[in-house]
Amino acid sequence: MTTSSQAIPSTPSGGPDTSPATPQDQSTSQKADKSSLRSQDFASQARQALTFLWAQRNWLFVIIPFAFACWLPMQYSYRNWGEAGAPLAFQPLVPIGAALLAWRQRERLQTIWRRQQAAEATASTKRKTGKDNMLLLIAGILVLLFGHLVHVDSFFALGLLLLVAGIILYFYGSAILKTLVVPLLLLVLMVNPPDSVLTHTVDSAEHATTLAASAVLGVFGVHATATERFITLGDHALEVTTPLSGLNLLLVMVFLAFWYNLFTRRSILFGAFWIVFTAGVTILFHVLRIAILARTNVSSPEFEQFLAGINLWFLVVTLSVILLYVAQAFQLLMLRFAVLEQQRSRQKAGNTLTGKVDKALDPVFRASGKGVEHIASRQRVVSKGIDRIFVKLGSRLSAQQRKLSKNIDSLFVKKKRRGSSGHRSGR
Amino acid sequence: MNLPTPFLKVGSIIAVAAALGTFSSYRFVHAGQWLPPMPDSVGQWTGVEAPLPQNTLAILGNPMAAGRDYTNPFGEIVRASLVSAGPFENYHDPTVCVTGGGFSLSAKKTFHIDGPGSGECRAMVFRHGDYRIIMYYWQQNRDGSTSPEARMGNYRDILARLQTGYGAVVQGHQTVLVRIYASIAEDDTDGVQAQRNIDDIARAIYHSLKKNGTGKE
Numbered sequence: 001m002t003t004s005s006q007a008i009p010s011t012p013s014g015g016p017d018t019s020p021a022t023p024q025d026q027s028t029s030q031k032a033d034k035s036s037l038r039s040q041d042f043a044s045q046a047r048q049a050l051t052f053l054w055a056q057r058n059w060l061f062v063i064i065p066f067a068f069a070c071w072l073p074m075q076y077s078y079r080n081w082g083e084a085g086a087p088l089a090f091q092p093l094v095p096i097g098a099a100l101l102a103w104r105q106r107e108r109l110q111t112i113w114r115r116q117q118a119a120e121a122t123a124s125t126k127r128k129t130g131k132d133n134m135l136l137l138i139a140g141i142l143v144l145l146f147g148h149l150v151h152v153d154s155f156f157a158l159g160l161l162l163l164v165a166g167i168i169l170y171f172y173g174s175a176i177l178k179t180l181v182v183p184l185l186l187l188v189l190m191v192n193p194p195d196s197v198l199t200h201t202v203d204s205a206e207h208a209t210t211l212a213a214s215a216v217l218g219v220f221g222v223h224a225t226a227t228e229r230f231i232t233l234g235d236h237a238l239e240v241t242t243p244l245s246g247l248n249l250l251l252v253m254v255f256l257a258f259w260y261n262l263f264t265r266r267s268i269l270f271g272a273f274w275i276v277f278t279a280g281v282t283i284l285f286h287v288l289r290i291a292i293l294a295r296t297n298v299s300s301p302e303f304e305q306f307l308a309g310i311n312l313w314f315l316v317v318t319l320s321v322i323l324l325y326v327a328q329a330f331q332l333l334m335l336r337f338a339v340l341e342q343q344r345s346r347q348k349a350g351n352t353l354t355g356k357v358d359k360a361l362d363p364v365f366r367a368s369g370k371g372v373e374h375i376a377s378r379q380r381v382v383s384k385g386i387d388r389i390f391v392k393l394g395s396r397l398s399a400q401q402r403k404l405s406k407n408i409d410s411l412f413v414k415k416k417r418r419g420s421s422g423h424r425s426g427r
Numbered sequence: 428m429n430l431p432t433p434f435l436k437v438g439s440i441i442a443v444a445a446a447l448g449t450f451s452s453y454r455f456v457h458a459g460q461w462l463p464p465m466p467d468s469v470g471q472w473t474g475v476e477a478p479l480p481q482n483t484l485a486i487l488g489n490p491m492a493a494g495r496d497y498t499n500p501f502g503e504i505v506r507a508s509l510v511s512a513g514p515f516e517n518y519h520d521p522t523v524c525v526t527g528g529g530f531s532l533s534a535k536k537t538f539h540i541d542g543p544g545s546g547e548c549r550a551m552v553f554r555h556g557d558y559r560i561i562m563y564y565w566q567q568n569r570d571g572s573t574s575p576e577a578r579m580g581n582y583r584d585i586l587a588r589l590q591t592g593y594g595a596v597v598q599g600h601q602t603v604l605v606r607i608y609a610s611i612a613e614d615d616t617d618g619v620q621a622q623r624n625i626d627d628i629a630r631a632i633y634h635s636l637k638k639n640g641t642g643k644e
Contacts, residue, residue: 058431065442072448079516137437141444148451149592151515152581163441170437194582 062167069144069163073156080153080192085243087202089312090255094190097259098183104263105179112175137166157190182262189255205245212283213240213290222295231294238294244308246286252316253282253323260327278323285319454596459513461569461601462491463639469631472497472505479508486524488516497628503620505609505628509636512566512602515588520577521551521564521606530555537575540565540633546573548629552611552618561621562608563629568594569601571637605632 080088102109144159165184169177177184192198206229214226222233230237257278261271289307296304467474477494484492491511498504512518522532530553539545540563548565565573576587594600607629611621 058434061431061434061438062441065438065445069441069445069448071445072452134437134440137440141440144444145447145451146589148448149596150585150588151455151592152585152588154581167437171433192581195580196583 066163066167070160073144073147073153073160076151076156077153077190085241085245085248087198087242087245087247087251088192089248090252091190093252093255093259094187097255097263098186101183101186101259101262102180105183109176109179112179113172116173116175134166134170136162136169140164140166152192154191157187157192161187161190186259186262202242202245202247205247205250206240206242209244209246209287209290210240212287213294216287216291217294220291224294231290233294233298236298238290238297238304240290244290244293246283246290248312249286249315249319250279250282252312253278253319256316256320257323274327277326281323282319285315451592451596454599455514455592457513457599458595458601459490459511459517461603462493462509462511463603463636465493465495465507465509466631466635469497469628471499472628473499477506479510487519488514490517499624503609503624505607505624507605507607507628507632509632510604510606512591512604515578515591518566518578518591518604520579521553521562522577523579525551525553525560525562528555530560533559540573541630546571546633547575548573548605548633549575550622557613559611559618560608561611561618561625562606563625564607565605566591566602567605567633567636573633603636605629605636607632 077091080086081092140159140162142159143155143162147153147155147159161184164187165177168180210226210229210231214224214231217224217231217233225232229240231240254275257275258271260266261274266274293304293307296307465474474495474497477496479492479494484490487510490513492509494506494508496504496506510517522535526532532551533554534550534552536550537547538550540548546565546567548563551562551564553560553562565575566578567573574587574590576584578584578587578591591600591602595602607625609621609625611618615621
């Protein structure tokens with residue numbers, strides 16, 4: 001058979017590496033190759049990054065003045081973020097979130113930019129890049145200067161936002177600007193609402209927290225009375241001040257949920273559900289915290305002080321971890337339902353999976369409510385089961401194939417023999 | 428040398444805006460560098476220095492400030508304070524701050540401090556149960572011009588803020604915030620006596636600031 005002769009590679013005569021390598025030698029050489037490849041990759045990547053950055057050095061002419069323009073607005077805005085219980089504490093997260101959204105679109109941006117450049121190179125007329133359109137940039141400058149005259153943080157934010165949009169439009173054109181519209185719109189959250197609205201919202205949050213925490217204490221059989229901003233338990237009273245209003249925590253969590261929806265490109269329905277769910281969990285968490293604060297104010301003032309002094313960002317991280325876990329579990333659950341739905345539709349169409357696959361998948365659906373870890377472990381089991389089925393199927397198929405090819409070969413051999421005998425007899 | 432013209436063009440525009448912003452910030456600081464003295468005595472009224480509490484100054488962004496209590500031979504007291512007005516955080520309006528302390532605004536009126544042609548001030552009456560106080564408030568520039576409007580609201584008072592910003596940055600105004608107040612006695616039902624007392628002190632301080640600023644008296 002020709003296949004057997006082709007399977008063994010012929011060694012080059014007189015070559016230096018004629019002796020066959022042992023498996024150990026092969027593995028070590030492979031490892032060495034991989035490590036050298038990895039180091040080469042890193043070195044070349046670093047070189048590429050440096051080359052890229054060096055090619056972009058002209059941007060320093062824009063970035064340095066822009067940072068200079070941001071300096072004073074940032075200083076003024078810090079008052080809104082740095083104070084204890086500041087409701088706009090989420091604002092420093094907004095530029096980071098917008099940058100991550102833009103980074104996520106980098107491949108799309110590259111494609112659009114290349115297309116634009118190609119079009120510019122081939123088209124007889126110049127594309128409309130906005131290179132001569134500095135209107136947005138000038139508008140940004142004017143709003144920024146107006147902000148410096150009236151000292152309103154919102155105008156600083158709006159001016160800087162227009163400035164960023166103007167720079168993008170000037171250097172990259174309207175197509176890139178349109179692509180970046182979501183991250184840029186997210187930056188609008190840096191614009192402050194009117195002070196009166198904010199003060200009114202903080203007051204409402206304080207009153208609502210007082211009422212809700214008193215009600216929670218009542219549920220647990222602790223008699224507490226809510227008067228304006230005070231939760232009174234016997235002789236002790238806890239004042240629900242601005243840092244304890246929970247508005248800052250709620251706004252941070254709602255912003256994170258909103259950003260998560262944008263980043264993971266969720267549907268509007270899921271996004272709305274997720275924001276409401278996050279807000280609900282945060283309010284529940286906050287009200288329980290205030291109820292515990294009011295209760296420990298009587299029994300353990302030291303613990304109350306510790307609880308009252310917990311950093312906002314610690315609470316944010318704790319809640320985020322919990323919510324991310326829930327989000328992952330929910331996501332897996334949705335996937336399972338999607339698979340189940342597909343399976344059902346296939347069954348309806350008559351294209352059913354094998355009984356073994358069905359059997360392997362069933363426990364996953366049954367276990368969907370038991371938490372993400374359980375689901376994940378089940379998923380692993382299922383995938384192993386499915387793999388095994390396919391391996392078995394594959395081995396059976398290959399065995400059948402081999403058998404078939406053998407039969408065909410034998411048929412050919414027989415035919416050949418007959419042919420040769422006939423030829424001889426003919427002679 | 429091949430200059431990156433577009434980058435330089437955009438960068439220089441932003442740099443100019445940033446420099447103008449820094450300049451405006453410097454001018455606002457300059458606007459708060461004037462704190463004229465208050466008259467030691469006004470007619471029958473004798474003044475005693477009464478510095479503003481440290482926590483009040485901290486809320487106002489630690490500006491330069493002075494306070495004086497004026498007492499007449501009948502034992503009636505009128506309190507006056509001057510706060511140098513630099514950045515807008517110094518401009519805390521009584522309608523916001525006093526009401527935050529449990530008072531409610533029960534009357535408000537704008538009028539000329541010393542007859543037609545003189546500067547304008549805002550008179551307010553605050554009530555906390557039966558306790559009432561009357562307060563005059565205005566901003567006086569070094570050139571003698573005054574303004575009674577609030578500057579605290581970020582959108583609501585935008586025009587007044589623009590006026591102050593233009594005055595401080597472009598015209599180089601230096602400004603002080605004047606607050607003069609007295610409690611209204613229970614038997615002074617219409618607050619006539621308290622208003623008469625406060626009028627005396629307000630007129631004296633207005634003219635004193637005008638004289639100290641440009642001497643156009």
